[in-house]
Amino acid sequence: MSASPRARRMTGAQAGAVTARILSAAVGGYALAYAATAFLSVYLPMERPDRVSFASLASFFVWVATILYVFAARSAWRATWVPLALSLLLGLAAFLPGGYGVRP
Template sequence: MSAGLRYRMGVASRAVAAIAGGYGVAALSAAVLALGLPALFGMARSEAALTGTLASFLVYAVAVMWVFAARSAWRAWTGLAIAAALQGLLLLLWTQGGGGAA
C-alpha cells in the first residue's frame, strides 16, 4: 500500500471514528447523566435529561478533538471504545441494578 493511500485511509478512519464513535460516546454520556444525576444528587428527572443532553454536545466536541489529536487512528478508536465501554458499564449498572430513576 502506498504512503498516500495509507494516509487517506487513516484520515477516513478518523473521520468515521469522529462522526460515528463520537456520536455513540455522546449518546451514552447523555443516558448515563440522565439516569445518574437523579440517583446521585436527587435532581428532577426532567432537569437531569436536559442536563445530560446539553452535556453530550460538549462530550461530542471533545471526542472529535480527541480523534484527530490521537497519534494514530488505532489509538483514536481505542480511546473511544474505552470511553464507550466505561459509560456502557455505568448505564448497565444503573438500569439492571435498580440504581436509576424508575
C-alpha cells in the same frame, strides 16, 4: 496546469488513517455522546427532568470534545479505540444497574 514540485499525494495508508479518524469522529463521537447522555441522565443528583435536560445539552460538548481528541490523537488506532472504550464503559454503567434494581 501541473502540480507544484512541493505538492505531495497522500499514500494509501495515510488516506486510510484519515478515513479512520473521520469515521471515529462521527460514529465514535456519537456513541460516546449517547453513552454520556445516558450515564448523566441516571447519575446526576438533580430532579429527573433537569438531569435529562442537562445531559442532553452536555452531549454536544462531549461530541465536540471527542472530535477534537480524535484529530489530535497520536495514532488512528488510539483515535478509534479510546472513544469506543469510553462509550462502552459509560453505557454499561448507565444500563446494567437497571437490570439489577440498583439504579439511583
